[in-house]
Amino acid sequence: MDAFVQSHAQEAPRHQGRSVRSQDQSVLDYLHDVIGTDLGETNEVILEKLDSQVPLIPELGSHLINSGGKRLRPILTLLSTRMFGYRGKQHHTLAAVVEFIHTATLLHDDVVDESLTRRGRQTANAVWGSKAPVLVGDFLFSRAFQMLVDHGDLRVLKVIADACAVISEGEVMQLLASNNLATDENQYMEVVARKTATLFAAAARMGAILNLRPAEDEENLARYGLLLGQAYQVVDDTLDYSATRETLGKGIGDDFQEGKITLPLIHAYHHGSEEERRFWVSCIEDRNQPPGSLERAIELVRQRGSLDYAMGRARSLADEAAATAVRFPASRERDALVKLATFSVDRHH
Amino acid sequence: MDAFVQSHAQEAPRHQGRSVRSQDQSVLDYLHDVIGTDLGETNEVILEKLDSQVPLIPELGSHLINSGGKRLRPILTLLSTRMFGYRGKQHHTLAAVVEFIHTATLLHDDVVDESLTRRGRQTANAVWGSKAPVLVGDFLFSRAFQMLVDHGDLRVLKVIADACAVISEGEVMQLLASNNLATDENQYMEVVARKTATLFAAAARMGAILNLRPAEDEENLARYGLLLGQAYQVVDDTLDYSATRETLGKGIGDDFQEGKITLPLIHAYHHGSEEERRFWVSCIEDRNQPPGSLERAIELVRQRGSLDYAMGRARSLADEAAATAVRFPASRERDALVKLATFSVDRHH
Numbered sequence: 076m077d078a079f080v081q082s083h084a085q086e087a088p089r090h091q092g093r094s095v096r097s098q099d100q101s102v103l104d105y106l107h108d109v110i111g112t113d114l115g116e117t118n119e120v121i122l123e124k125l126d127s128q129v130p131l132i133p134e135l136g137s138h139l140i141n142s143g144g145k146r147l148r149p150i151l152t153l154l155s156t157r158m159f160g161y162r163g164k165q166h167h168t169l170a171a172v173v174e175f176i177h178t179a180t181l182l183h184d185d186v187v188d189e190s191l192t193r194r195g196r197q198t199a200n201a202v203w204g205s206k207a208p209v210l211v212g213d214f215l216f217s218r219a220f221q222m223l224v225d226h227g228d229l230r231v232l233k234v235i236a237d238a239c240a241v242i243s244e245g246e247v248m249q250l251l252a253s254n255n256l257a258t259d260e261n262q263y264m265e266v267v268a269r270k271t272a273t274l275f276a277a278a279a280r281m282g283a284i285l286n287l288r289p290a291e292d293e294e295n296l297a298r299y300g301l302l303l304g305q306a307y308q309v310v311d312d313t314l315d316y317s318a319t320r321e322t323l324g325k326g327i328g329d330d331f332q333e334g335k336i337t338l339p340l341i342h343a344y345h346h347g348s349e350e351e352r353r354f355w356v357s358c359i360e361d362r363n364q365p366p367g368s369l370e371r372a373i374e375l376v377r378q379r380g381s382l383d384y385a386m387g388r389a390r391s392l393a394d395e396a397a398a399t400a401v402r403f404p405a406s407r408e409r410d411a412l413v414k415l416a417t418f419s420v421d422r423h424h
Numbered sequence: 425m426d427a428f429v430q431s432h433a434q435e436a437p438r439h440q441g442r443s444v445r446s447q448d449q450s451v452l453d454y455l456h457d458v459i460g461t462d463l464g465e466t467n468e469v470i471l472e473k474l475d476s477q478v479p480l481i482p483e484l485g486s487h488l489i490n491s492g493g494k495r496l497r498p499i500l501t502l503l504s505t506r507m508f509g510y511r512g513k514q515h516h517t518l519a520a521v522v523e524f525i526h527t528a529t530l531l532h533d534d535v536v537d538e539s540l541t542r543r544g545r546q547t548a549n550a551v552w553g554s555k556a557p558v559l560v561g562d563f564l565f566s567r568a569f570q571m572l573v574d575h576g577d578l579r580v581l582k583v584i585a586d587a588c589a590v591i592s593e594g595e596v597m598q599l600l601a602s603n604n605l606a607t608d609e610n611q612y613m614e615v616v617a618r619k620t621a622t623l624f625a626a627a628a629r630m631g632a633i634l635n636l637r638p639a640e641d642e643e644n645l646a647r648y649g650l651l652l653g654q655a656y657q658v659v660d661d662t663l664d665y666s667a668t669r670e671t672l673g674k675g676i677g678d679d680f681q682e683g684k685i686t687l688p689l690i691h692a693y694h695h696g697s698e699e700e701r702r703f704w705v706s707c708i709e710d711r712n713q714p715p716g717s718l719e720r721a722i723e724l725v726r727q728r729g730s731l732d733y734a735m736g737r738a739r740s741l742a743d744e745a746a747a748t749a750v751r752f753p754a755s756r757e758r759d760a761l762v763k764l765a766t767f768s769v770d771r772h773h
Contacts, residue, residue: 129593131600183562187555206536209558210595213532216565217588224582232581233573239566244478246559251480 095423102418106150109411113153113167114146120171124218135199135211140178142194147307147415148173148278154415155282155296158408166285168226172235173278175219180242180274182212187250188333230284238277245269254334254360260341264305267312272304279303295399299412302396307419309389312337316376318423328369334359338388340372342381351375386420393420444772451767455499458760462502462516463495469520473567484548484560489527491543496656496764497522497627503764504631504645507757515634517575521584522627524568529591529623531561536599537682579633587626594618603683603709609690613654620660621653628652644748648761651745656768658738661686665725667772677718683708687737689721691730700724735769742769 107114121140125133149170156166184190185198186205192198199208216239223232249266252258279300283293315330316339330337336359344355357363358372376382397416403409456463470489474482498519505515533539534547535554541547548557565588572581598615601607628649632642664679665688679686685708693704706712707721725731746765752758 127593129596129600131596132593180562183558187558205554206599207596209532209536210592210599213529213561213565214589214592214596216562217585217592220569220581220585221589224578224585227578229573229576229578232569236566236569236573240563240570243559243563243566244476244481247478247480247556247563250555250559251478 099418099422099424102414102422103145106154106411106415109407110150110153110157113157113170114150116164117146117149117153117167117170117174120167121174124171124175124222127214131203131207132211132214135182135203135207136178136215138196138199138202139181139193140174142196144194146174148177148274151275151278151300151303151412151415152281154408154411155279156285157282158403158406158412159282159286159288159292161282161286163285165226166281168222169231169281169285170278172219172222173274173281175215175222176235176239176242177274179212179215179219180246180270182208182215184246186212187246188329188335190329228284231281234277234280234284238273241269241273245271245273249335252336254362255336256344256355256359258336258341260338263336263338263341267305267308268301271308271311272301275304275307276300292403295402299396299399299416302392302399303416303419306389306392306396306416309338309385309392310420310422313339313382313385313389314424315339316373317382328373331358331369331372332364334362338385339376339381342384343372343376343379346379346381347375351379390420393417448767448771448773451763451771452494455503455760455764458756459499459502459506462506462519463499465513466495466498466502466516466519466523469516470523473520473524473571476563480552480556481560481563484531484552484556485527485564487545487551488530488542488548489523491545493543495523497526497623500624500627500649500652500761500764501630503757503760504628505634507631507752507755507761508635508637508641510631510635512634514575515630517571518580518630518634519627521568521571522623522630524564524571525584525588525591526623528561528564528568529595529619531557531564533595535561536595537678537684539678577633580630583626583629583633587622590618590622594620594622598684601685603711604685605693605704605708607685607690609687612685612687612690616654616657616661617650620657621650624653624656625649641752644751648745648748648765651741651748652765652768655738655741655745655765658687658734658741659769659771662688662731662734662738663773664688665722666731677722680707680718680721681713683711687734688725688730691733692721692725692728695728695730696724700728738769742766 122137125136125140127133152170152173153166156169181193182199185193186200186208189200189205190198191201199211219235220232223235245266245268248262249270252262252266276297277300279296280293282288283296312330315327315337318327329335331340340355340359344352347355354371354375358368393416396419397413400409400412400416403412471486474485474489476482501519501522502515505518530542531548534542535549535557538549538554539547540550548560568584569581572584594615594617597611598619601611601615625646626649628645629642631637632645635641661679664676664686667676678684680689689704689708693701696704703720703724707717742765745768746762749758749761749765752761
């Protein structure tokens with residue numbers, strides 16, 4: 076790992092006295108600065124394409140799309156496209172497509188998980204019930220493919236269609252693993268790669284395709300995106316046990332309460348005493364969580380070093396992502412991709 | 425309407441003493457006979473493409489796909505393609521795509537409607553809960569687009585992507601109209617055109633696209649499909665008040681109990697006495713359905729001539745579909761399309 080990566084890997088320590096949200100925001104501001112007007116133009120495409128004769132569709136869609144998400148996936152498309160000197164406008168469309176696909180999966184996820192809050196506000200299903208988000212999610216998938224057909228590049232269509240199939244397989248795998256403590260770390264990482272990292276990889280690939288770069292560049296971008304997405308999800312799953320509700324924008328312990336099998340839980344279960352294992356089985360497999368269960372779970376993942384273990388795993392994925400990115404042509408965008416890898420681990424929400 | 429259409433329009437009276445299911449089956453057998461091995465080959469494509477590393481996906485998918493659906497939409501693709509003398513194999517792929525899209529919408533529909541039976545067996549959500557069908561529906565959408573990308577024709581991709589967006593809009597419109605007696609016949613027909621007839625139209629268009637026919641042929645096929653699909657859905661909505669559970673393969677009165685606003689209900693409401701209107705408001709808008717409500721609703725739609733009215737509307741749509749079809753080149757397939765129009769109204773399930 077070169078000096079640039081290392082210096083970034085060490086910054087952003089978690090100062091207790093300073094708003095952690097504002098630390099995160101300064102990294103996002105830096106990324107936005109590198110991208111210039113591209114993110115704003117992407118947001119305009121999103122707004123325009125969210126339109127429908129049925130007013131509930133843009134209403135419900137924008138409830139989630141405008142809820143302060145980090146736009147990491149479209150940012151990835153914009154950075155990777157700009158990095159190779161692209162001068163057109165089509166990356167705005169493709170970045171918007173990526174955000175639509177992401178939003179569709181979130182709408183369906185929140186229905187499936189019966190989640191009530193996301194990004195500090197009510198989920199669509201909490202506001203409109205579970206029916207409309209299923210259908211509006213379908214609309215967003217369809218609209219994304221309409222935009223890709225208008226764009227007219229079958230290579231892009233293939234990347235996105237393949238990604239959508241892999242994502243839905245990952246979601247089904249995750250559903251089947253839930254409440255099942257026999258799920259091991261490899262199975263967990265497979266779910267993470269599919270349900271989250273595949274779209275990061277697809278978003279990053281766009282840069283090579285739009286610039287007609289050789290296959291090697293596309294593969295490296297895909298590899299970077301996959302590693303970044305995995306790191307990002309592992310951190311997400313760790314924050315669910317370690318963040319504060321205020322910072323995270325959603326309930327802490329959601330995964331635990333839903334019986335979702337994530338890395339901190341897997342580690343704590345396998346390294347727990349016999350009594351601790353009985354606790355995990357009772358909470359997760361028997362779905363028996365009397366008051367105090369979440370507090371004990373949080374205490375155990377700390378005591379057993381499971382949070383540190385998971386963060387270590389995330390950090391090594393992010394380091395690998397950064398090491399992949401530094402091989403791209405030197406540019407502000409390349410540096411931003413490296414910084415994004417670090418941010419995926421050092422963020423607080 | 426020419427003599428051929430009229431003779432078909434008058435056949436298949438509803439003999440009480442004969443199994444109505446077997447009457448329906450003889451029409452389907454005739455359609456299968458015209459198509460030859462094409463439907464079997466389409467089913468093989470469906471089976472092959474339903475495969476996934478996640479076994480629940482083919483398991484849940486085939487639960488619905490192999491539940492004895494009539495395969496009308498793929499049949500439409502096969503007939504329209506053969507009618508113009510097509511000699512390739514790609515219509516099997518496109519017919520399978522159409523069935524995948526249809527199946528995905530059914531999976532999501534049944535979750536949204538919380539339906540427990542379809543085609544005489546339990547719905548996927550009744551067997552697996554509502555979570556897996558949402559995700560497997562997403563997989564089927566994605567897989568359909570993967571198949572279209574492999575096929576590589578952007579015109580076909582556009583037809584299907586556009587159809588999917590219109591369908592999801594129609595589903596949202598239907599959701600918004602539910603339990604709302606202010607919904608009028610035009611709004612109802614708009615929902616029907618979108619949620620059902622759009623896919624029939626897309627399925628029929630394939631024949632013109634695969635045979636590189638002029639735009640006029642594609643438009644006529646789309647028009648035929650749209651009319652057929654509308655007739656089909658209006659009949660569906662009428663059967664929900666008039667069929668027997670055994671014949672229909674799902675519960676009678678589902679629409680009434682869910683507060684779905686369909687043509688028989690709209691007609692009966694607008695032609696009812698003041699007291700009858702209070703009954704409808706109480707049942708549909710106030711969702712107050714004490715024992716005996718469904719029986720009274722069925723009695724009222726009969727007494728007010730609402731079933732006859734809806735069937736009349738369906739018949740005139742089907743007649744128009746048949747009149748559109750007879751203008752296609754004379755062939756067994758053309759005759760089958762005409763017959764299919766009649767069947768859409770004269771069927772019993």
